[in-house]
Amino acid sequence: MNNVENEVFIFKPFDEHQIKEEVRFVLYDVVNKCFSRMESIHPLGELKVLRKEFESHMQYKFKYQTKDNGRWRDRTKYKYLPLERETEDGLKYIYYHVNCSPYLIVVFQALNEKPNYNYIGTLADFPVSKLYIKDDYGIKPTRATYYLGQNKSFDIATKVNKLIEEVRIHNNLNKKDVICAGSSKGGYAAIYHSFLGSFGYCIAGGPQVFLGEYLGKNLSNQSSVLTPIFKYLTGSLEEKDKQWANQIIPDLLERKVHEINYNSPTIFIHVGKDEPHYKEHVLPFYNMVKEKGITNVYLELGDYESHKELAKHYPVYLRKSISKIINQKLVGD
Template identity: 35%
Template sequence: MFKGEKVFESEKSIKYLFQKSYSKTNSLVIIFSAFPTKGKQPAYNFVRTLSEFDCNKLFILDDFGSRASYYLCEKRDFSIERSVISLINFIIKENEIDHVISCGSSKGGYAALYYGIKYGFDHIIAASPQYYLGDYLLDQTNSQDVTLFMSGLSADEDHQFLNEIMPKMIDETQSKPNIFIHLGKDEPHYENHVKPLLAKLNEVHINYELDLGDYSKHSDVGKFFPTILKDNIRTLLHYPSLEITQSTNGKQPIGSQCTFEAKTESEKNKIAWYVFRENDRVEMKNYSTDHTLSVTFDHVGKYYVKAFAINSLKHKVSVSSEEIEVY
């Protein structure tokens, strides 16, 4: 079990991880997961990627069937979807949320689009999503195990049923979320899934932004999307940027010093610092407009610092430095 994982009991039991904002923000980022690597169990995606943001984050696990259900259905019964949206509505109500972003890549991108469009979320950030599930599961990946769980009838009927889920939902919706879609310009997904999706969005007058990367493998979305996801969330929710530079790294003798500098987009952003030795906090510096920290290593051990940046909106991010081993 993932640390902090909980189970929401509804028609189906939904496993999830909710990370509440310490700053009590009123926005929620929902993260849907992609297919797990073959031979591995379903997992939460982008937990580490989004760890720098002090915002409300809801990671939802799709561990139904043999590998996945697209957060939708079992034998055409959409009790999984009803349970997932019940969880989302519970989190929204309990935390007084009034701004929702859904995100994910591949299968997670499909789910982010499906839930974001159907339930009227404010923003959707999707990478290389599928659109025609029947084509993808039966023709392109031979995922009959997933198809059998979700649809469970003859192959022809399954194919049509799965292909129609997203188009039918878009035809019926009244919501107009802001949509951002990223994928490689030479990925097969672009021709097979994203172009038909964009045609449907154009048909119903839902605006979108398309971002094409210079790559051709579907798996490469894992290399490019994390940074794009962070940049989009930072822009949408008005979080500061933050990175750390340091004057030394690697192995250093006892008594040596290192100067750390926090790089952020505004000198008005305030910076706080924690210094860790062997994962124990040994020093701290409260928020100020001084963006540097000098540390003298007076004990043997492994050190790193963590910087926090907060802007005028009280939105906070944090990042950690590279480790320094003192001998």
């Protein structure tokens, strides 16, 4: 992590696309909406670019062009810079570094059969370091682990916390300066890891707080994408394991509130007021934290009834909440 600024990106048109002739490398700055670099690469050659030659937002995409009748024409489609890295523990992540960043935003993925990073574009213009952590360490079809671990082990949770701490320390930040964020499965992870790491903020959208009820709602349905996740986490498909899965976050909160000098994260939650996640997960969680004396919880209810609509509303809420945090203007101040 300390050497991230000295990282080298190597572009090899022949190795990547079997292009044998001269190539023009075209680099587009997504944030500033301009072409950042156009440079010729000799036949079978390569181009090396140091990470520090890019602006810190690292939101770039590139393509290759070759000449056709004396004019440069696109040979490939745009693709984003290959920023994914992997820790020694096997965690995959993308990290965008900003010098003297006042905060670190950690973003967790939603559930998808093709795990990928969420909200990179949504947060691109915030001058803050960002850490996006992938979740594809489980079994098919989703490979989801909810950033916890196999067979009740929490080994992945430990690795995730280790990575966040490494980046936090690299940024010379306090724990209160870490913002955990995500929607749906990512919302669960944002809540869990904000408490586990004793971090400053959590911005969750439509989280599934009680995993036993959500993942184990129909254990006999082998075609459900949720059943394999439940089995991965608990080690079985038995009804008795639902309670264990339901208690993961409540048990964590119970441990944390009894720690000496513990400060709860400030929690922002968005959910549709008429969608099932509100009554089944968010409202019971909201009442639970209030009963434990945690008052820095802010709830926004959207005017919609389908969990799918979260993808439309959460990015707006995420940007709004981060702006409030950065400007130190929390709701109710």
